[in-house]
Amino acid sequence: MSSVSMPSVLEVEDLKTYFPVRRGLLRRIVGHVHAVDGVSFAIGAGETLGLVGESGCGKTTVGRSVLRLIEPTAGVIRLAGRDITRLGRAELRPFRREMQIIFQDPFSSLNPRMRAGDIVGEPLKVHRAVPAAERRDRVAALFARVGLSKAQMDNYPHQFSGGQRQRIGVARALALNPKLIVGDEPVSALDVSIQAQVINLLTDLQRELGLSYLFISHNLAVVEHISHRIAVMYLGRIVEHTDRETLFRKPLHPYTEALLAAVPVPDPAARRVKRVLQGDVPSPLHPPAGCHFHTRCPYAEARCRSETPQLREIEPGHHVACHLR
Amino acid sequence: MSPPLLVVENLQTRFYTRAGVVKAVDGVSFTLGRSETLAIVGESGCGKSVTALSLMRLVADPPGRIVGGSVRLEDTELLALDETAMRRVRGKLVSMIFQEPMTSLNPVMTIGRQIGESLVLHEGLSRRAALARSVELLQIVGISEPAQRAREYPHQLSGGMRQRAMIAMALACRPRVLIADEPTSALDVTIQAQILELIGRLQRELGTAMIMITHDLGVVAETAERVIVMYAGRKVEEASVGELFARPLHPYTRGLMKSIPRGAARLQEIPGMVPALSNLPPGCAFAPRCPQASAKCRAMEIPYEEKQPGHWAACLYV
Numbered sequence A: 001m002s003s004v005s006m007p008s009v010l011e012v013e014d015l016k017t018y019f020p021v022r023r024g025l026l027r028r029i030v031g032h033v034h035a036v037d038g039v040s041f042a043i044g045a046g047e048t049l050g051l052v053g054e055s056g057c058g059k060t061t062v063g064r065s066v067l068r069l070i071e072p073t074a075g076v077i078r079l080a081g082r083d084i085t086r087l088g089r090a091e092l093r094p095f096r097r098e099m100q101i102i103f104q105d106p107f108s109s110l111n112p113r114m115r116a117g118d119i120v121g122e123p124l125k126v127h128r129a130v131p132a133a134e135r136r137d138r139v140a141a142l143f144a145r146v147g148l149s150k151a152q153m154d155n156y157p158h159q160f161s162g163g164q165r166q167r168i169g170v171a172r173a174l175a176l177n178p179k180l181i182v183g184d185e186p187v188s189a190l191d192v193s194i195q196a197q198v199i200n201l202l203t204d205l206q207r208e209l210g211l212s213y214l215f216i217s218h219n220l221a222v223v224e225h226i227s228h229r230i231a232v233m234y235l236g237r238i239v240e241h242t243d244r245e246t247l248f249r250k251p252l253h254p255y256t257e258a259l260l261a262a263v264p265v266p267d268p269a270a271r272r273v274k275r276v277l278q279g280d281v282p283s284p285l286h287p288p289a290g291c292h293f294h295t296r297c298p299y300a301e302a303r304c305r306s307e308t309p310q311l312r313e314i315e316p317g318h319h320v321a322c323h324l325r
Numbered sequence B: 001m002s003p004p005l006l007v008v009e010n011l012q013t014r015f016y017t018r019a020g021v022v023k024a025v026d027g028v029s030f031t032l033g034r035s036e037t038l039a040i041v042g043e044s045g046c047g048k049s050v051t052a053l054s055l056m057r058l059v060a061d062p063p064g065r066i067v068g069g070s071v072r073l074e075d076t077e078l079l080a081l082d083e084t085a086m087r088r089v090r091g092k093l094v095s096m097i098f099q100e101p102m103t104s105l106n107p108v109m110t111i112g113r114q115i116g117e118s119l120v121l122h123e124g125l126s127r128r129a130a131l132a133r134s135v136e137l138l139q140i141v142g143i144s145e146p147a148q149r150a151r152e153y154p155h156q157l158s159g160g161m162r163q164r165a166m167i168a169m170a171l172a173c174r175p176r177v178l179i180a181d182e183p184t185s186a187l188d189v190t191i192q193a194q195i196l197e198l199i200g201r202l203q204r205e206l207g208t209a210m211i212m213i214t215h216d217l218g219v220v221a222e223t224a225e226r227v228i229v230m231y232a233g234r235k236v237e238e239a240s241v242g243e244l245f246a247r248p249l250h251p252y253t254r255g256l257m258k259s260i261p262r263g264a265a266r267l268q269e270i271p272g273m274v275p276a277l278s279n280l281p282p283g284c285a286f287a288p289r290c291p292q293a294s295a296k297c298r299a300m301e302i303p304y305e306e307k308q309p310g311h312w313a314a315c316l317y318v
Helices: A059-066 A089-096 A116-126 A132-145 A150-154 A162-174 A192-209 A220-226 A244-249 A254-262 A302-306 B048-055 B083-089 B111-123 B127-140 B146-150 B159-171 B189-206 B217-223 B241-246 B251-259 B295-299
Strands: A008-023 A028-044 A048-052 A074-079 A099-102 A180-184 A212-217 A229-234 A237-243 A312-315 A318-320 B006-017 B020-032 B037-041 B064-073 B094-097 B177-181 B209-214 B226-231 B234-240 B305-308 B311-313
Touching: A008 A059, A008 A212, A028 A048, A028 A059, A028 A074, A028 A212, A028 A237, A048 A059, A048 A220, A059 A180, A059 A212, A099 A162, A116 A132, A116 A150, A116 A162, A132 A150, A132 A162, A162 A192, A192 A212, A192 A220, A192 B251, A212 A220, A220 A244, A229 A244, A229 A254, A237 A244, A237 A254, A254 B189, B006 B048, B020 B048, B020 B064, B020 B234, B037 B048, B037 B217, B048 B064, B048 B177, B048 B209, B094 B159, B111 B127, B111 B146, B111 B159, B127 B146, B127 B159, B159 B189, B177 B189, B189 B217, B209 B217, B217 B241, B226 B241, B226 B251, B234 B241, B234 B251
Parallel strands: A048 A212, A048 A229, A099 A180, A180 A212, B037 B209, B037 B226, B094 B177, B177 B209
Antiparallel strands: A008 A028, A008 A074, A229 A237, A237 A318, A312 A318, B006 B020, B006 B064, B226 B234, B234 B311, B305 B311
């Protein structure tokens, strides 16, 4: 579990990632999408931070920016206390071993022409982590750890089911003994019975290896299950950030409230009249002024339309960006 | 009790592939009452979508073919109709909405014309009258500035709006049966709530019966009156929604319910994976993953029985 005194594996301060929008013959920059617009958080050793939000809220961009797979526009990213935001390719290399990613789609994130064993061994090769002679043994151990058999090392991705492919992705992420794994919707493409297998695998690995997870998902039930703390994003900003129990028991931001109410509950006895949030998520190219959520918020007042609410600590450890709380 | 609207008996749909014959739907039977909502739930490859496509006679042939069974809508045997007659059924008596509105709408036709198409075809409206009616329908499904939107193309609409437009299209001719195949699986959760609410409201207003195909037990609990659980092309359990959630009988259904994350408690997994449909084991298809399976389960055809009044299951041990 998290604790304030524990050194953070990852610290992110005021991260901003903007994408230029180009139009016309000369591809002139006509504006910027503020995909991530001032996001801060920290993840302790052995801790899972869940990052939730709907399509286009910027959660995936946060994950990629943290890993420097996308170059952030501004802000600071510290991995185990070291600022990696401005490191060049070569300088960044040793830090890449510390942070890995598991992707959503187990079908497109594995090279179809490589054998599963080579896919998992690739990071070991690239980083020269183990001598070539020992590589196969190390890969075999990784296969065993994620619940695949050694005999499957010579198979190609298409010979595996979706759940098994995701296990290959997990094994690849584990190959270099990272401290931090970013999971970008790692179980969203899986059937629920298979999803449970992969979630349990991730939980076991965390306990055994002391891994930290940045777990990105739109699925609130999964995030509630796996996370210690949760940050809710809306249009590039964190609107609420607290521990798991508090978020689900006492959500304070109107968006979090609406999000929780919208999830279909697998219990017909709980069928209820919901207050359904109206309207679509506005375009991130032209987000509404003030609080981005005011166009859909049932409580919005005049100042919500003009003033941007800051993320404030309203109760110990409970941060909310809302003028009305 | 009035006779059911739709009676499906021993439906069998197969795909003839290089890997062998795939029995995607293997003897599925059910009935659907007037204005009833029936959910068919199951994981990828269980045959729920192929069941829906078979009812609409939309299974691509080759490689697929409906090889047996009966689908009766009131007095009409749909499987006996020729293609011309079947076209008069689709969109008029039975309509379907699909998971991915972007790929199921025609990208080069305006929204208004697509909705109007079935009105021209089935109701004999003029183009102009059909377009006017499309605008009304867009309004009914909650799209703002409907006249403007009717002139736009699918790519100009958001995912939620496209799904609303597809609902307008499906309900344009007030069909008896609406088949919704994962209608909200591609949508964000707040938009999903809007769409489920819309479908429910229109269904009540029009008295349309609905078959809701989904993998999401949450959606089942919130929309359906009766539920069928499918596994590997067959029904394994069937009950009213309250009964199924309160007392799931089949080990697969029970496993499915325990796999859903609720709070922080460790998830119960169903070990293994769904078997390949081209190579099903004899006996119960779930036996290799079932904690209760015995040699008998692997050897014999499992009878699908009424275990309690109105609650059916295919398992020797319940």
